[in-house]
Amino acid sequence: MFNFTPLLGAQSTSPASQSLLEFEGGVKVLIDLGWDTTFDVAQLESLEKHVPTLSVILLTHATSAHIAAFAHCCKHIPLFTQIPIYATTPVISLGRTLLQDIYSSTPLASSIIPPASLSETSYSYATLNSHADLKILLQPPTSEEISQYFALINPLKYSQPHQPLPSPFSPPLNGLTITAYNAGHTLGGTIWHIQYGMESVVYAVDWNQVRENVLTGAAWLGTSSTGGAEVIEQLRKPTALICSTKGVEQTASAGGRVKRDELLLDMIRTTITRGGTVLIPTDSSARVLELAYVLDHAWQREVSSSDQSVLNTARLYLASMNAGATMRYASSMIEWMDENVVREFEAEAAKSGNNNKQHRRMDSKQTRKDQDNSRPTGRDSTPGDMFEFRYMKLLERKSQVEKILSRKTPKVILASDTSLTWGFSRDALQRLAADPANLVILTERSGFATDSIPEDEEDLARILWRWYAEKKDGVAIETSSGGQTVEQAYTDSRLLRFVDPYRQPLEGKELVMYQQYLAAKRQLQTTLQSGSDAMLESAADAIDETSSTSSSSEESDPEHQGKALNMSAALAQARNKLSGNKEVTGVNLLLRQPGVYDYDVRGKKGRDAIFPYATKRRRLDDFGELIRPEDYLRAEERDDVDGQDMRDTNGEKQSGLGQKRKWEDTSLPSTHGRRPSIGSKKRRKFGEPDQRLVNGSREQSGVENIESDSSDESDSEIEESLIGPAKITYKDSSIQANLRIAYVDFAGLHDQRSLSMLIPLIQPRKLVLVGGSKSETSWLAEECRQKLRARPGSNDEGTINDIFTPVNGETVSASMDTNAWTVKLSDALVRRLRWQDVKGLGVVTLMGRLGVSRPIEQLEADNLRRKRQRIIKEEEDVSKLEDLQAMTKPVSELPPTLDVIPASMQAATRSVAQPLHVGDLRLADLRRILQSSGHSAEFRGEGTLLIDDLIAVRKSTTGHIEVESGGVRLSDLMARDKEEPFQAVRRRIYEGLAIIIGG
Secondary structure, rough: OOEEEEEOEEEEOOOOOOEEEEEEOEEEEEEEOOOOOOOOOHHHHHHHHHHHOEEEEEOOOOOOOHHHHHHHHHHHHHOOOOOOEOOOOHHHHHHHHHHHHHHHOOOOOOOOOHHHHHHHHHHOOOOOOOOOOEEEOOOOOOOHHHHHHHHHHEEEEEOEEEEOOOOOOOOOOOOOEEEEEEOOOOOOOOEEEEEEOOEEEEEEEEOOOOOOOOOOOOHHHHOOOOOOOOOHHHOOOOOOEEEHHHHHOOOOOOOHHHHHHHHHHHHHHHHHHHOOEEEEEOOOOHEEEEEEEEHHHHHHHHHHHHOOOHHHOOOOEEOOOOOOHHHHHHHHHHHOHHHHHHHHHHHHHHHHHHHHHHHHHHOOOOHHHHHHHOOOOOOOOOOOOOOOOOEEEEEHHHHHHHHHHHHOOOEEEEEEOOOOOOOOHHHHHHHHOOOOOOEEEEEOOOOOOOOOOOOOHHHHHHHHHHHHOOOOEEEEEEOOOOOEEEEEOOOOOEEEEEEEEEEEEEEOOHHHHHHHHHHHHHHHHHOOOOOOOHHHHHHHHHHHHHHHOOOOOOOOOOOOOOOOOHHHHHHHHHHHHHOOOOOOOOOOHHHOOOOOOOOEEEEHHHHHHHOOOOOOOOEOOEEEOOOOOHHHOOOOOOOOOOEOOOOOOOOOOOOOHHHHHHHHHHHOOOOOOOOOOOOOOOOOOOOOOOOOOOOOOOOOOOOOOOOOHHHHHHHHHHHHOOOOOOOOOOEEEEEOOOOEEEOOOOOOOOOOHHHHHHEEEOOOOOOEEOOOOOOHHHHHHHHHHHHHHOOOOOHHHHHHHEOOOOOOOOOOOOOOOOOOOEEEEOOOHHHOOOOEEEOOOOOOOOOOOOEEOHHHHHHHHHHHHHHHHHHHOOOHHHEEEEHHHHHHHOOOOOOEEEOOOHHHHHHHOOOOOOOOOEOOOHHHHHHHHHHHHHOOOEEEOOEEEEOOOOOEEEEOOOHHHHHEOOOOOHHHHHHOOOHHHHHHHHHHHHHEEEEEEEO
């Protein structure tokens, strides 16, 4: 059984993707945790309902459409962190920087508490119900918390099958196997292959078959070295293929990647010639790598070759909150990129090593001065890492972006995000929109004309795309250097509306309402996670210690022992706590309930009459007392910030009501709604920059400090985010847009040609289409029906039923169609069976003659005849004869019999029977078996195993095994009693497979 339910992204204009796969036995796999730019909590309600039943979570891409809701779910949904999560290493690293960029760039990422939740948990909501625009924000996760959440993800590599561990509340997985394959859209992007019993599911959403400058194509046809014209065996003929439909209405541009890059550069050159600025909105962790690589290498080629180049007069910038961390992670994952990038990195590393030797021999100050003046960016012209750009400067602060935009010089700015809803791209658009010399280049399609979205709900990217598609105000047509036509749409003073969100601290009844909501949620989370050591460690230690030192009769607590509060009781207890009406529940209330410090001991006896004291026991295991490795770090290994170790995640705890605190640790909001500086007892001098680490993963070593004036020194105070309960307010402004709009496809997604060509080659038995608009899904469904209908052996009706186009929340059954027949084996055939063992399963092949059960029919006919004669002789009633005939089983219901083939037919059937190999031999298993037998076996290249330096075993993409021998050693010929290596390898291969021959 296999059921598929799209939670988000099916026939929808939202790019967010969430999919639920359910297999037999209640095994549920959630793929992707996407969120759109609205950050609406209502979109996650369906996901939250399935969390207590999830078994495994898989992530595909490090983009907001696939991973933006991950940190929110970890922080605000109970039990979510207990579910095993799997992704590739680039998705983990780049996804971490993406979410840190989102939460530090916009307050909308914190998400607004739904009014229905406030009305259920707060008494104060009725008094504030008149304030319809009240939008209270949830507490966002900090950068340290985001790093902790991503540390929970289990990393995987491509093409390595893995059997995941189930969640604590999941049924057994029974051999569920997941395998990641390259998707080509982003670095580390994944096509998931899920094998569960007889169900083989391929989940391919947002993939790209075309090779790019940084990324390789999808793994449908194998790698660049083993690729061919056929789909690899692991992804061919799945029982269900889940594929996205984005981009099916567009065709591939003529000229491919080279023409695309030249078109982008020609648009930049024309804008720089006019003295304008080019803004290129992009994401902050995925597609930005391709754009940054193309632009920086273009500057390297033209600026170094000619001083008269147009690009030499403009500067290149990359504006993102975590640009330095993103590029640093990308430099450490070169092996996940295209082979050309790997070779270029090796050449640059060798060149950099030679230049460093030459630089060390330069002792003259004048020489060093001349060398610095010749550098266009003030940095070494030969970087040590692949993504330490020569001409591109990284901007990670808003003050840096504002200073760059204030300069009236030509420049090119790559800024996050593509949606223009948050990030530096939104700030840059506000500053550049009024100048007609400027140009914004859209790199992704943000909707189509058929999308029914109200104009007041469109984000800025959709508005600009609609203006570009309509071209109402005219088009500037220019010719590029390669002969291509460059179109740029005018805006002609159209009104561009900006609605900027801001955080504002809560006060008065709004703060009380938020505290009531938060208390109810914490109580509910504590109830659901009663077995979690992280949340109830202190209470568990106290109870364990008390139970070990007191008798069982004295420890009996009739009101709390062995009882778990349900949801209604949890909410009622939270309300009683806030209203001050504390129920007498025993002295354990002082230990189990945080924030409770008073207990009436009058009239009490025994342990209820004294204040409880519990000593926290030391945690022990089989090897002794547990130790914390961070307590034994050397000084240079610690990541200290103002005397606090950032690796110590449990060292800093939130202070609750009534808890003792030091004066300098009080975190009361100031008059501006910002928390004062803590952690350092010394005052900072006026004008001295704050050296605290605002972002836990940010390192300024890879970012050029382009601003050294006083504006940068106070930037940490200006951009410091509001800490504490807050609500969101909006500031509305409008600008008359006069800039030009252009489009170059850098989305890196499959197009019409790729989908039409590959889906028939994959040959899925069931096809599920998701991840696109309604028009895109309908077009691809009809195209696939026509393509699959033309296949030999297919019929119209069956093919149409095999293509599903569900909507959000709709469950479709895409199980494998199986047919079972019941036959009876004759005794002679059973005696000839020869069973073979394949990985614990018995396999046998049968060849016989299928016929009707003649002996049984004759026996029953004889018995019936004898019974009739006996009835007639006894002169019984005719009704008994009718009852006997009704009780007799019809001959047609008897199963057919498979018997031994007669000798006269064996000669004819022997030529028809062909040997059949059953099983899947892995080269890693063969290597281990041969090494245990005394042979030397090592991998040489991809898919090749070299044995004894003489024999090569290869496994092709289609599953065929080839054994090639280079000869026989003289020592093997002399040893008569020793088996030849070739024969030994051949025998081991056959032992790993079941070779069955019919008859």
